[in-house]
Amino acid sequence: MDTFQTPSDPPPANALTPQALHACFLGPYGENDTLLEKLVVEFLRDHVYWRRNFHPEDPPAIPTGAAQHPAYLELEARMRRELHALSAALKRSVPFHSPRYIGHMASDLLLPGLAAQLLTLPYNPNNVCEDAAPVTVDLEVKVGLQLARMLGYPADPDKRGCAFGHLTSGGTVANYQALRLALALKAFPVALRASGVAVEMAGACDAFDDDWQAFNLSVDDGIALVEQWQQWLATLSPEDATRWRVRVQSERIETLGLTGFFSRHPTLRVPCVYAPVTAHYSWSKGLKLLGLGRAQLSLLPERDMRLDADALEEALQRCVRARQPVLMAVGVLGTTEHGMIDPVDRIVDARDRFQAQGLGFSVHVDAAWGGYLATMFRNPDGSLRTRAQVGEGLENFPGEAVHAAFAALGRTDSVTVDPHKLGYLPYGAGAFVCRDHRAMTLLSEEADYVFNGPAADDYMTRFRQLGQYIPEGSKAGASAAAVYVMHKVLPLDHAQFGQLPRQTVLAAEAFRRRAEQAAHELSDVAHLCVPFAPDSNLVCVAINLAGNRDVEHANRFVRTLHDDLRCDPARPLQVKEFFGSMTTLRAASLGERRLRRILGALDLDPTSMGAATDHLVILRHTLMNPYLIDANNGISYIDRYFDYLSGRIRAFARAA
Numbered sequence: 001m002d003t004f005q006t007p008s009d010p011p012p013a014n015a016l017t018p019q020a021l022h023a024c025f026l027g028p029y030g031e032n033d034t035l036l037e038k039l040v041v042e043f044l045r046d047h048v049y050w051r052r053n054f055h056p057e058d059p060p061a062i063p064t065g066a067a068q069h070p071a072y073l074e075l076e077a078r079m080r081r082e083l084h085a086l087s088a089a090l091k092r093s094v095p096f097h098s099p100r101y102i103g104h105m106a107s108d109l110l111l112p113g114l115a116a117q118l119l120t121l122p123y124n125p126n127n128v129c130e131d132a133a134p135v136t137v138d139l140e141v142k143v144g145l146q147l148a149r150m151l152g153y154p155a156d157p158d159k160r161g162c163a164f165g166h167l168t169s170g171g172t173v174a175n176y177q178a179l180r181l182a183l184a185l186k187a188f189p190v191a192l193r194a195s196g197v198a199v200e201m202a203g204a205c206d207a208f209d210d211d212w213q214a215f216n217l218s219v220d221d222g223i224a225l226v227e228q229w230q231q232w233l234a235t236l237s238p239e240d241a242t243r244w245r246v247r248v249q250s251e252r253i254e255t256l257g258l259t260g261f262f263s264r265h266p267t268l269r270v271p272c273v274y275a276p277v278t279a280h281y282s283w284s285k286g287l288k289l290l291g292l293g294r295a296q297l298s299l300l301p302e303r304d305m306r307l308d309a310d311a312l313e314e315a316l317q318r319c320v321r322a323r324q325p326v327l328m329a330v331g332v333l334g335t336t337e338h339g340m341i342d343p344v345d346r347i348v349d350a351r352d353r354f355q356a357q358g359l360g361f362s363v364h365v366d367a368a369w370g371g372y373l374a375t376m377f378r379n380p381d382g383s384l385r386t387r388a389q390v391g392e393g394l395e396n397f398p399g400e401a402v403h404a405a406f407a408a409l410g411r412t413d414s415v416t417v418d419p420h421k422l423g424y425l426p427y428g429a430g431a432f433v434c435r436d437h438r439a440m441t442l443l444s445e446e447a448d449y450v451f452n453g454p455a456a457d458d459y460m461t462r463f464r465q466l467g468q469y470i471p472e473g474s475k476a477g478a479s480a481a482a483v484y485v486m487h488k489v490l491p492l493d494h495a496q497f498g499q500l501p502r503q504t505v506l507a508a509e510a511f512r513r514r515a516e517q518a519a520h521e522l523s524d525v526a527h528l529c530v531p532f533a534p535d536s537n538l539v540c541v542a543i544n545l546a547g548n549r550d551v552e553h554a555n556r557f558v559r560t561l562h563d564d565l566r567c568d569p570a571r572p573l574q575v576k577e578f579f580g581s582m583t584t585l586r587a588a589s590l591g592e593r594r595l596r597r598i599l600g601a602l603d604l605d606p607t608s609m610g611a612a613t614d615h616l617v618i619l620r621h622t623l624m625n626p627y628l629i630d631a632n633n634g635i636s637y638i639d640r641y642f643d644y645l646s647g648r649i650r651a652f653a654r655a656a
Helices: 032-051 070-090 109-123 136-151 172-196 219-234 240-249 251-264 282-290 308-324 344-356 371-377 387-391 400-407 437-443 460-463 475-487 498-522 551-565 591-601 638-654
Strands: 164-168 272-276 295-300 324-333 360-368 414-417 430-434 526-529 538-545 582-588 615-622
Touching: 032 109, 070 344, 109 475, 136 164, 136 371, 136 414, 136 430, 136 460, 136 475, 164 172, 164 475, 172 219, 172 251, 172 282, 172 324, 172 360, 172 414, 172 437, 219 240, 219 272, 282 295, 295 308, 295 387, 295 414, 308 324, 308 344, 324 344, 344 360, 344 400, 344 615, 371 400, 371 414, 371 498, 400 437, 414 460, 437 460, 498 526, 498 538, 498 638, 526 591, 526 638, 538 551, 538 638, 551 582, 551 615, 551 638, 582 591, 591 615
Parallel strands: 272 295, 272 324, 324 360, 360 414
Antiparallel strands: 164 430, 414 430, 526 538, 538 615, 582 615
């Protein structure tokens, strides 16, 4: 029986076979070393041939006898010495490749992407523009379209409202880009109104009578206004177009800065951002970077580990009454700590309802972790699969709320996805994707030494000048090549790439069953439970020694267990049986009643949780390694982990 298949769980028609999936990774034991070596050598030689045939009439700059010169040999020796030292030091790295690693959001790397990145590195393309990366900048724009299709966004570049996406160093920068675009789009109608262009652009500003209305257009209306502005400019003489462009530019928030913009529009307040309390800390950093300030980030409480949509509704009602603008509402598709899925459908429904009340804002989904789970929800033609289709052969995934959240992704305004997480690609490869590329013109920068001429009308030609639109300047084209090739080898649908996240969900379900078994086996010495049903492939375990009623004592015990599971640079990796991580549960995430229920299951006194101890420490397990259940060898690393964990719990119980 193969790793990626069980008798009760046949793969869908036209899916990748388990045998083909075995070629996807270098493997926990380095099983595919020959394959990777052949690929690297083949394409290194191919790169050398490319160099030699660029202008074969040029003589070799390095003489053929250089390799025998003492100075050459001495430098080669130094190079080898330092590389051997580096290689030795790297042996202390975290063994993400091993099924014994179930800690943070990292695992083995997909060979198609790894080989593509290694192949591209010697060419050293810089994806700032096509002059510096004529091949890989094109691939990056196509990656954005691949991801857009996976998310349910329009992905035909010949259509006016096509989506646009680009790679970033990670989800943090992608979240910055979301804030940056949302602010530009929100403030542009105000600048247009302030410039006096409304008189000239007949009918352009009929949608708003004052700054408040201009600041609260829907995203779609804002994009339509940007397009109308561009079309009107095209009807003018070059001189008049330049004059009006400069006039509007002088009123934009990007020119005036926050202080200048809001001082010119005193009836407006700085907009706020709503995000769940479990949102990544990059949102705090992003508001600081934009100058909006951390005070403008409002963290909403959660209900059962997901954003409380009723709390969002109440907060937006307060904003309507107080005339407090809202920049963005953020949902999380796979929280960093717990892997939970926020109710994206209810967030976009709220956006639409409050738009009708005159409060406009964008919806962004931080799917840095869970974005690639969307492949399980997509047919090869890009259509959405039903909940029953997605859940075939699975026990609980996806829940009704989870399916509704993924189904609503296409209605959001922008999404963050990390190929270097559930895309199994090297760091750093994050991605930002927006639903309608036409908004991106508001982020355009000019630099004559990099970007040539006016923006092209053709989608692909325009976005090959990538550096005009992204936060970074120079950026590695090798990452784009890695993501593109991986997506081509494993298309982003349920029958192809989706088989990988499906395997992780199967592992999560097996892990939960084994945790319940361990709870029964350990009942004489400890209380153990899965504190909440997982939405994806992260599963947490809460533990307390029998007889203990104090939360802080339980927290110390779990931290002691975690000391056995964390990476310790001072000790050889081989002494570690397994690698795990920990996190905390708080009332703000669960709700008071749910937290008390968990404390009750652990026989902990709720009154022992107070100001000094306002959280419960739990073990956190990321189950993304495809070989956790190695049916080929009859090994379950999940069983082995619980055998190990149970032994440690009993040992600590005896010593207590």
